[in-house]
Amino acid sequence: MTVSRIRTEIDFSADGKQVGWAHLPHSVHESAYGVIAIPLAVIRNGEGPTILLMAGNHGDEYEGQVALAKLIRRLEPGQIRGRVIILPAANFPAAMAGRRTSPIDQGNLNRTFPGDPRGTPTWMLSHWIETVLMEMADIVVDLHSGGSSLDYIPICMTRRFEDAAVTEACVAAVQAFGARYAVLMDLIGEDRTTFAAATRTRNRIVVGTEMAGKGTVGIEALEIAETGVQRLLQHFGIWQGAPLVAMPTEPPTLLEVKGVEHYVYAPDAGVFESFVDLGARVVAGQPAGQVHFIDDPMRPPALAHFRGAGLVVCKRLPGRVVRGDCVFHLASEV
Numbered sequence: 513m514t515v516s517r518i519r520t521e522i523d524f525s526a527d528g529k530q531v532g533w534a535h536l537p538h539s540v541h542e543s544a545y546g547v548i549a550i551p552l553a554v555i556r557n558g559e560g561p562t563i564l565l566m567a568g569n570h571g572d573e574y575e576g577q578v579a580l581a582k583l584i585r586r587l588e589p590g591q592i593r594g595r596v597i598i599l600p601a602a603n604f605p606a607a608m609a610g611r612r613t614s615p616i617d618q619g620n621l622n623r624t625f626p627g628d629p630r631g632t633p634t635w636m637l638s639h640w641i642e643t644v645l646m647e648m649a650d651i652v653v654d655l656h657s658g659g660s661s662l663d664y665i666p667i668c669m670t671r672r673f674e675d676a677a678v679t680e681a682c683v684a685a686v687q688a689f690g691a692r693y694a695v696l697m698d699l700i701g702e703d704r705t706t707f708a709a710a711t712r713t714r715n716r717i718v719v720g721t722e723m724a725g726k727g728t729v730g731i732e733a734l735e736i737a738e739t740g741v742q743r744l745l746q747h748f749g750i751w752q753g754a755p756l757v758a759m760p761t762e763p764p765t766l767l768e769v770k771g772v773e774h775y776v777y778a779p780d781a782g783v784f785e786s787f788v789d790l791g792a793r794v795v796a797g798q799p800a801g802q803v804h805f806i807d808d809p810m811r812p813p814a815l816a817h818f819r820g821a822g823l824v825v826c827k828r829l830p831g832r833v834v835r836g837d838c839v840f841h842l843a844s845e846v
């Protein structure tokens with residue numbers, strides 16, 4: 513069986529504004545014939561491109577969820593041409609719990625693609641998102657933030673495809689988004705379990721973000737997310753009439769995240785003291801920080817080093833670490 517069991521009363525082919533829910537069957541002790549109701553909006557006006565706007569892929573990443581909830585209330589069919597599909601809290605149980613992963617099945621939605629229509633809720637969701645929503649879309653947008661454990665410089669992201677024309681369209685889209693930094697990730701050979709990787713087989717234009725984080729709603733990050741989404745509607749000709757926000761006058765700094773050399777992990781368990789902040793430019797071999805052993809004060813701290821050069825775009829928040837926690841990641845100019 514490959515057909516999704518997630519159902520909605522929303523008619524994706526109808527003109528107008530429909531705001532409702534997608535219903536994921538969830539028969540449990542407390543609710544025998546129950547469903548999980550996942551907020552969904554479709555705003556359509558005639559022929560034109562379809563854009564899928566998604567947030568809450570990780571439940572504790574709030575800027576995108578807030579930006580898309582605002583857009584659902586604001587956007588009217590008369591303002592657009594084509595179709596805007598909005599899924600503001602994709603992994604809904606995780607979003608309601610304020611957690612990265614689902615409290616029901618511990619699923620990390622962005623590690624479950626292509627999903628499973630007969631799996632647990634998170635796997636059913638990724639299958640539905642890929643085979644139903646992504647299938648209908650020309651452009652897919654996945655708004656992330658750092659969440660509870662990370663802080664990011666607000667960045668827009670896209671992927672490099674085998675098809676150069678798709679890559680070019682993706683780069684033009686992140687340039688239109690208007691964040692100061694744009695990251696070009698290598699999709700070729702990427703883990704198939706992410707939302708972005710799922711776009712590869714369908715050659716969809718993909719835009720992602722990492723908007724601050726810290727488990728809160730950043731003022732600047734929310735503004736970048738809201739204006740960026742509006743600019744995408746304008747860039748793709750979905751928005752009709754006078755632009756609501758000005759398009760960026762200069763292109764973002766284009767960055768790439770290389771392999772393991774761009775990540776720094778805690779070398780031991782303890783309290784991590786970082787030596788640099790977000791936005792720092794570092795060189796290979798530079799000390800990144802050290803882990804202190806508070807229970808054994810005479811023991812020398814364990815040093816962690818940057819293995820590559822670049823800009824610090826992401827930093828871990830909690831001071832306590834265990835070996836294997838990501839404490840920094842870098843990006844470097846393309």
Ligand SMILES: [Zn+2]
Nearest residue numbers: 570573656657
């Ligand atoms: Zn995320």
